Amino acid sequence: MDERVREHARIIVDHSTDVSAGDEVILSGHPRASDLVTEVARLCGERGANLAIRMNGDRARSAYQRAIDAENVSESAVSLASIEAADVVIRVRADENTFESSDVDPAINAAFARANEAVQDAMLETRWVGTQYPAPGNAQAAEMSTAAYEDFVWGAVNKDWDDVREYQSQLVEILDPADQVHVVSGDETDVTMSIAGNPTQNDFGEKNLPGGEVFTAPIADSVEGTVHFDKPLMAQGREIRDVSLRFEDGEVVEYSAGKNEAVLDSVLDTDPGAKRLGELGIGMNRDIDQFTYNMLFDEKMGDTVHMALGRAYDDTVGDENEGNDSVVHMDMIVDMSEDSFIEVDGERIQEDGTFVFE
Amino acid sequence: MDERVREHARIIVDHSTDVSAGDEVILSGHPRASDLVTEVARLCGERGANLAIRMNGDRARSAYQRAIDAENVSESAVSLASIEAADVVIRVRADENTFESSDVDPAINAAFARANEAVQDAMLETRWVGTQYPAPGNAQAAEMSTAAYEDFVWGAVNKDWDDVREYQSQLVEILDPADQVHVVSGDETDVTMSIAGNPTQNDFGEKNLPGGEVFTAPIADSVEGTVHFDKPLMAQGREIRDVSLRFEDGEVVEYSAGKNEAVLDSVLDTDPGAKRLGELGIGMNRDIDQFTYNMLFDEKMGDTVHMALGRAYDDTVGDENEGNDSVVHMDMIVDMSEDSFIEVDGERIQEDGTFVFE
Numbered sequence: 001m002d003e004r005v006r007e008h009a010r011i012i013v014d015h016s017t018d019v020s021a022g023d024e025v026i027l028s029g030h031p032r033a034s035d036l037v038t039e040v041a042r043l044c045g046e047r048g049a050n051l052a053i054r055m056n057g058d059r060a061r062s063a064y065q066r067a068i069d070a071e072n073v074s075e076s077a078v079s080l081a082s083i084e085a086a087d088v089v090i091r092v093r094a095d096e097n098t099f100e101s102s103d104v105d106p107a108i109n110a111a112f113a114r115a116n117e118a119v120q121d122a123m124l125e126t127r128w129v130g131t132q133y134p135a136p137g138n139a140q141a142a143e144m145s146t147a148a149y150e151d152f153v154w155g156a157v158n159k160d161w162d163d164v165r166e167y168q169s170q171l172v173e174i175l176d177p178a179d180q181v182h183v184v185s186g187d188e189t190d191v192t193m194s195i196a197g198n199p200t201q202n203d204f205g206e207k208n209l210p211g212g213e214v215f216t217a218p219i220a221d222s223v224e225g226t227v228h229f230d231k232p233l234m235a236q237g238r239e240i241r242d243v244s245l246r247f248e249d250g251e252v253v254e255y256s257a258g259k260n261e262a263v264l265d266s267v268l269d270t271d272p273g274a275k276r277l278g279e280l281g282i283g284m285n286r287d288i289d290q291f292t293y294n295m296l297f298d299e300k301m302g303d304t305v306h307m308a309l310g311r312a313y314d315d316t317v318g319d320e321n322e323g324n325d326s327v328v329h330m331d332m333i334v335d336m337s338e339d340s341f342i343e344v345d346g347e348r349i350q351e352d353g354t355f356v357f358e
Numbered sequence: 359m360d361e362r363v364r365e366h367a368r369i370i371v372d373h374s375t376d377v378s379a380g381d382e383v384i385l386s387g388h389p390r391a392s393d394l395v396t397e398v399a400r401l402c403g404e405r406g407a408n409l410a411i412r413m414n415g416d417r418a419r420s421a422y423q424r425a426i427d428a429e430n431v432s433e434s435a436v437s438l439a440s441i442e443a444a445d446v447v448i449r450v451r452a453d454e455n456t457f458e459s460s461d462v463d464p465a466i467n468a469a470f471a472r473a474n475e476a477v478q479d480a481m482l483e484t485r486w487v488g489t490q491y492p493a494p495g496n497a498q499a500a501e502m503s504t505a506a507y508e509d510f511v512w513g514a515v516n517k518d519w520d521d522v523r524e525y526q527s528q529l530v531e532i533l534d535p536a537d538q539v540h541v542v543s544g545d546e547t548d549v550t551m552s553i554a555g556n557p558t559q560n561d562f563g564e565k566n567l568p569g570g571e572v573f574t575a576p577i578a579d580s581v582e583g584t585v586h587f588d589k590p591l592m593a594q595g596r597e598i599r600d601v602s603l604r605f606e607d608g609e610v611v612e613y614s615a616g617k618n619e620a621v622l623d624s625v626l627d628t629d630p631g632a633k634r635l636g637e638l639g640i641g642m643n644r645d646i647d648q649f650t651y652n653m654l655f656d657e658k659m660g661d662t663v664h665m666a667l668g669r670a671y672d673d674t675v676g677d678e679n680e681g682n683d684s685v686v687h688m689d690m691i692v693d694m695s696e697d698s699f700i701e702v703d704g705e706r707i708q709e710d711g712t713f714v715f716e
Contacts, residue, residue, distance in 0.1 A: 045425025067403025
């Protein structure tokens, strides 16, 4: 087994989720990630955890979702019961084909998300982590050889996360007490929002592996202006390109996409919260130096900012504030490397990707 | 997709488990069985069922079980909660390597079985079926090409199960009201037992697919004599050969095995019920015409009888009787094709594999 797989597994089990004796652990993963899943399982055994292994069946899942009528979509009592019984949830992503769900009706996807909101809520109550195995399908999506993609993934994942926490805390200290944020990039992105009273989180590889961002929630109705998202994203098994949004009083009042605008329609229509921002994140992982069509990595890339439509995570919403509620959480990325800046309460904290503390 | 896969899936969903709108279904399968799992999932979608797909990770499971200490083995709250929430459980077996768990300590295997007895009980309360996909690893175990093994599996599975029920009911009518059963084969098997008051079940492809046996439970303390099991069996990922058992007052008082006797030791030691018989079954599926090292098929072979150490299924225990209780249920097979007979209350009902009604 590749030594990098062992290191990845050790970080998952000890750093991200702190698996201990007696913990009820759900380990899910794609069959293509068998090496990493097997090593994580071995470590869970060594730690004395109680392990349930649930590998993905993505072809079967898509076949099921293509066949079902919307009226029959409902909450999975099986999934809810199992997540509620878990202390730790470890999800190892991998794909044989990143377009496997590309022909599931977006309305059905949205219906499943709505019906299973409680399952998602229960998952967020556990010590959970989502990570990536460098499978050939994901290398293909990144337009890289599998060997090069392995270097990329393990370069971003296998690092000293305590050092990362320390480096990123410089930005947390700026944002945590702040109110107004102003993001400008090129001619098309000029947006302001308040983050007053909302805690800023330091993502150093706990819930997401790789980590490498600093994030908080905008005050939902404070967002004003326009954003052009330069980078494509995958949603519901499809690629959406060139998304532009215009916000008034926090709500999307105008939008367009250069590709698969119908998927964007369906996302925005899911519920009222899907038209508002739930997250402002700033990518700081400089080991992620190229875009790979995978939000887990893309959103942490250095010289980028991302904003998510939909749900605000509880730990980014201050006690005095109300978090945006939705079953959607769709991240989209703005390139900040050129002709760009971020101002916080009138002070420029980043210019063309370089922070004031760098 | 192979038309035989579609037929197999249809039998699973409609005949064996009667999946209907709103049913909570757990579908588990090996990644090698992806074709069949995908088609079953599609049908579950068409029927409007609520589906949770959980593919096996057998390498990971074995790594976990090799690493854990016996003192940390306990009931999986996650597995129990999910099974308790299910109406239907569909298990599609397949193997990449039928010896994947061959180096897990038999004591750990037994500890997991004991700790998770309630999970097993809950599964038996659902509409469950266990079936087989003809994967190359299983073809290898059967010493057949994959193509020949596909013919074998689908020949045994894809048939008119109503015809089977009718044919087998002739034997049910003999055994259901009977008391004494006497099984003799060659010089080494001569055993008597009572089945008085215990219902005889007709297995026509509901819980096991293929079906093709008629079975009941012996009165646990009535078993007397010796049995030599001619056919090898797989237990805990290992092959056990040439098992001989001697029963007094229903209990195994002497035993031996020609290969892996230590595994037999561990099985018999699991709990008190593991030393008593929980099942007497008579194979009647003549489409299963060769031994393939797979109990799901072997026990239904024509011209065989099988007996299981351990648990008696509830539906084979009469209201006046007590069923044998154990977490073990290990089937073993006696060849009845030559120099053999079965007598029921003194009447010879089978001789050298041929029934009186044939």
